[in-house]
Amino acid sequence: MSEDIKIAELRKNVKHFIAVLSGKGGVGKTTVAVNLSTALAENGYKVGLLDLDIHGPDVVRMLGGNAYPTMGEDERIVPALILPNLKALSISMLVEEGKPIIWRGPLKHTAIKQFLGDTDWGELDFLIFDLPPGTGDEALSLFQVLGTIDGVIIVTTPQKVALDDVRRAIAFVQTMNQRVLGVVENMSYMRCKDEIVYPFGTGGAELLAKEFNIPVLGKIPMDPKALELLDEGKPITLYYRESEIERAFRELAENVARAAEA
Ligand SMILES: Nc1ncnc2c1ncn2[C@@H]1O[C@H](COP(=O)(O)OP(=O)(O)O)[C@@H](O)[C@H]1O
Numbered sequence: 001m002s003e004d005i006k007i008a009e010l011r012k013n014v015k016h017f018i019a020v021l022s023g024k025g026g027v028g029k030t031t032v033a034v035n036l037s038t039a040l041a042e043n044g045y046k047v048g049l050l051d052l053d054i055h056g057p058d059v060v061r062m063l064g065g066n067a068y069p070t071m072g073e074d075e076r077i078v079p080a081l082i083l084p085n086l087k088a089l090s091i092s093m094l095v096e097e098g099k100p101i102i103w104r105g106p107l108k109h110t111a112i113k114q115f116l117g118d119t120d121w122g123e124l125d126f127l128i129f130d131l132p133p134g135t136g137d138e139a140l141s142l143f144q145v146l147g148t149i150d151g152v153i154i155v156t157t158p159q160k161v162a163l164d165d166v167r168r169a170i171a172f173v174q175t176m177n178q179r180v181l182g183v184v185e186n187m188s189y190m191r192c193k194d195e196i197v198y199p200f201g202t203g204g205a206e207l208l209a210k211e212f213n214i215p216v217l218g219k220i221p222m223d224p225k226a227l228e229l230l231d232e233g234k235p236i237t238l239y240y241r242e243s244e245i246e247r248a249f250r251e252l253a254e255n256v257a258r259a260a261e262a
């Protein structure tokens, strides 16, 4: 089957393609991609999660590890089944643990083509992409292989210093003729007993929203217990019920579904 036919098939089977991007690392892209995916899956959507952070693939660790893809009869990759409604695929499932992945652009491009065209994703409502930070090869390859997607979610933290990098990421997405779905402000605030504190300041997301005329899709609090759970591979929406951060992810999932369907 030609590459174009494979991608056309994928586009026919998947209702919405959503990428998660940020200006820089460590702001919570993978956290957002994973918990958005579990929240959507719990809401009854069929979800796929593709880890496209080839050099820092963290999706599997945050999902609890030991899930493996298989090879289908037609020699296509069958993604690992995480929940009844959630499939995931990451390069970390295919290489030896702890080994660095030293790949240049063309090799990454080939891998991304296979993750899209040679993978049996089945019918999905959402295919979510966890990208590395910034404007590198992975996002370029994704847009090149898939064409126009439903939207890119930009993850940021509130401090103004981070904003220059975020602006570059947004400009990159727009230059690629892709739609920015909105911004998610992670580590927005922290609740200490009855007091709310703002370790990274406030106002960053609103500033961006106004500047680029894009919605704020969610504000996720900082929560040390959440960090522990994420480290243990326990998604917040499954293992930290009735918490403020869980509610924040559910609200984000609703906003993303609404924005994608609009
Ligand atoms: N809202 C949050 N509260 C507490 N810890 C968080 C939160 N968001 C992310 N983290 C932690 O911060 C670290 C970086 O997050 P990660 O999602 O890996 O960022 P990125 O993918 O952007 O590099 C991880 O250890 C994660 O568990």
Ligand SMILES: [Mg+2]
Residues within 6 Å of the ligand: 029, 030, 031, 053, 056, 058, 131
């Ligand atoms: Mg990450």
